[in-house]
Amino acid sequence: MHGTTRTVRSVRRMPVIGAVVALAAGMLVTLGAPAAHADAGATLPFTSVEAESATTTGTKIGPDYTQGSLASEASGRQAVRLTSGQRVEFTVPRAANAVNLAYNVPDGQSGTLNVYVNGTRLAKTLAVTSKYSYIDTGWIPGARTHHFFDDARLLLGQNVQPGDRIAFESTGTQVTVDVADFEQVAAAASQPAGSVSVTSKGADPSGQGDSTQAFRDAIAAAQGGVVWIPPGDYRLTSSLSGVQNVTLQGAGSWWSVVHTSRFIDQSGSSGNVHIKDFAVLGEVTERVDSNPDNFVNGSLGPNSSVSGMWIQHMKVGLWLMGNNDNLVVENNRILDTTADGLNLNGTAKGVRVRNNFLRNQGDDALAMWSLYSPDTDSSFENNTVSQPNLANGIAIYGGTDLAVRNNLISDTNALGSGIAISNQKFLDPFSPLAGTITVDGNTLVRTGAMNPNWNHPMGALRVDSYDSAINATVNITNTTITDSPYSAFEFVSGGGQGHPVRNVTVDGATVRNTGTVVVQAEAQGAATFRNVSAASVGSAGIYNCPYPANSGAFALTDGGGNSGWNSTWSDCSTWPQPGQGNPPPDPGRNLAKGRQATASGSQDVYTPGKAVDGDASSYWESTNNAFPQYFTVDLGSSQAVRRLVLKLPPLSVWQARTQTLSVLGSTDGSGYTTVLGSADYRFDPATGNTVTVTLPSGTNLRYLRLNATANTGWPAAQFSEVEAYLS
CATH class of the missing domain: 2.160.20.10 (Single-stranded right-handed beta-helix, Pectin lyase-like)
Known part of the structure; x- marks a missing residue:
């Protein structure tokens, strides 16, 4: 969730399902798995079909959930890899005249896909590139090269019907196809009456000239009204600012296209900005968090809206700061x-x-x-x-x-x-x-x-x-x-x-x-x-x-x-x-190691966790001169404990001593019963300062408590390790 200032969080594999398809309403479901909640997801103008459910002469990859693998980033964790001359053929699920394809090509490569409708090759091809993929964010802990896939869209120039076949064929470059979105794109909308067209202010719909100033002039002229963006491609070389009390409207997101990596960048606005029905395509090929390479960076102001937009190849779509009260993005x-x-x-x-x-x-x-x-x-x-x-x-x-x-x-x-x-x-x-x-x-x-x-x-x-x-x-x-x-x-x-x-x-x-x-x-x-x-x-x-x-x-x-x-x-x-x-119980595993430990009191840095850390040289020491004292460890679940090993540091400077203690147990951490009554246990550095305590058969406990009432070597209870075993 980065924008312009933030450092990313470090946050913390897999039964596999069938192919994923999208219904006409645009809702993804899984073949052979429960459907989505009835109201979940967006109602979309397209229907998606997974490549792995299509017919192919290529190679299916995945499923894979391993970070950094290509299939792990694919929809459904599966895709289809095509080499030169291989194809994947989709059965069209709905009436359509356009397709958007999610794909990958190897790093540093570009190419084209031939497109076939019912076996007939179209004159136009679909361009594919790795330009916008393979992102590295070395400042984010745990990140690896990622962002392998990209999207490319194509107007077919004809209408196809459900059951028709559309195929994509590699022309030389290896292409991995993930999913195809089929859509019936409406005809371009007409200019609203009274609107100010950007072309009337000199904008170039061929995309060759710089239309930045023309957009600024149209916005200034249309205050309280509509700026019209006719069908065409428009290139902006710098961001727009001071945008307020105006509607920016295109002929549809497949027809009116603005090319810029920074569309609106402003810290504030009086609001009532409405942006709708065109595409903004950026040229962001890496992530630089200090750069405002966003469709909207900052504020549109209160009571604004963004709708019907196609936003692609930016750092962030909308990075919204300041007053954006009652904004609707839909x-x-x-x-x-x-x-x-x-x-x-x-x-x-x-x-x-x-x-x-x-x-x-x-x-x-x-x-x-x-x-x-x-x-x-x-x-x-x-x-x-x-x-x-x-x-x-x-x-x-x-x-x-x-x-x-x-x-x-x-x-x-x-x-x-x-x-x-x-x-x-x-x-x-x-x-x-x-x-x-x-x-x-x-x-x-x-x-x-x-x-x-x-x-x-x-x-x-x-x-x-x-x-x-x-x-x-x-x-x-x-x-x-x-x-x-x-x-x-x-x-x-x-x-x-x-x-x-x-x-x-x-x-x-x-x-x-x-x-x-x-x-x-x-x-x-x-x-x-x-x-x-x-x-x-x-x-x-x-x-x-x-x-x-x-x-x-x-x-x-x-x-x-x-x-x-x-x-x-x-x-x-x-x-x-x-x-x-x-897993089956391991009788040789110390059940107490690394578990949560508490005590009635501690002396200085000699805290309870020191007695379950696996290091016999560190130790817990209770409050001095305050017997009785207890030490408790939560084993995590009820266990049939049969043996305890109690330790003090195995050093000669620790003179021999006898500690008097009883063993108690609990299954819920509140009510304790006596497992072994009070007895004396001798710790001697000559024998490793270790004591073994055997518990009676039938002992089941989650919370193990040692209640100490005396120590001949120090006026406190002391343990460097409390270990618990099943045998």
Whole structure:
């Protein structure tokens, strides 16, 4: 979610599904998998067909979820590779006269594809290039070369009907075809009465001349009215500013095309700016966060709108700062940006972003980031997001009373979840989440990824107390999660500070084919789950292990109506791999190592975690002269512990001593029972300062407590390691 100033977050593989197709309404579904939530996603003017479901003489690649691989960034994680003379042939799903093709060519290469309709080759070809692909962002931890695919569009010059065949053939350059969008493009619109045409001010529709001044003059002349952009190609060499109280209107996004990498760049406006029905195509080939290489950078002012636009090859589609109150962004296509598709960068009020299609973003596709002051009462609704290749599909970073409703998000990659609700601030002053955050009716398909920084996964839907506790009310309702490569729901404090996640309710969710677990809980805090059903769960229902260790437990409250995910991953020292299932118990593994440890008191730097860190030279020491003292370790789940090994540092300077202690156990951390009564245990450096304690058969506990009442060598309890074993 970068724009002009921010440093990217470091955030944290996979049952495979069938080909993905788009219905006439533009909604993606998965063959052989549950359909999207009935209202999820945008209503689109095109229908998409995956190349892997077409007929081909080429080679299908994927599925693959490995960061940096070509197939991992493809829609459906599959595509078709063509070498010279090979083709892929699509059966047309709807009446169409145009096609937009998502494709890849090797780095540094360009070429063309021959196009055939029902076996007859067209005179025109489709140009393909790697110019806008292969983005490197070395300043982002965990990033690799990414952004492999691009889009190219073509008016066929004829109408085709459902069942007709359109083929694309490589003419020499290797081309990997991902997905084709078929569309019936309406005829070019006519000039509105009373509007000021940019050509009347000298704009060149051939694209040869510089039309910047003509656009400025038309805007000045049309205050309170309409600037008309007739069919043609117009080249701007610098950005527009001072745009207010005007409508910029084209003949349609396939007909009126503006070529510039910086369309509007202004810090403020009195508003009432309406931009609609043309295309803005940039020339951004790398990501430079200090450059305003955006379709809109800054502010359009209150009560403005952006609709019917085709925005491509920019750094960011809309990077919105300042007063954009009551802005409406709807019915747009934002393709192939090197960073965000749209970012409400603080102070937004009453903004509605709805019914847009976004593909191939190099950061968050849609984001709200509450820098300087909170975004409030704003929403992302009924958008379709495909293939964000570095970060999240939709991200909310702070803000008050925000909503994410009825969106369809698929195929996130590398550092992203489908939806992230987060208190990651990036910069100050930041406004954390507040009020009510509504996440309702969303469908997530193949979302979530392995975080390469930690070799640790991110869930399809993530709630993240990254820099501060989440105290807002977070309501996650009516969610469909399909084919998540790892977990469905993740609760984490990704900054490693252990901040709690509170006040979360998940009510109504269908989870199918999740790779590992349904709930990945790694933060302290709590959530209530109601009416969450799961099927084909890869490993276990719940992974409940604090990150970092010792940071506190997460409480899952069963609100009723849940099914299919009541098992718990038993080993917090390992992360489940997709489809792995719980590992068999390892009797030789120290169950206490790295687990959360607490104590009745500590002396100076000798904290409880020192006794479960695997280092016998560091130790816990209780408050001095204050017996009794206790030490407790949470093993993560109930275990049949049979043996304890208690250690002090194995150094001769540690004189022999006897500690008097009892062993207690608990399954819930509240009520403890005595496992072994009080006894004396001798620690002697001559024998390694180690004591072995055998527990009675039938001992099952999650919380192990040692209650010390005396120590002959020091007026405090002391342990350098507390180890627990199954045998």
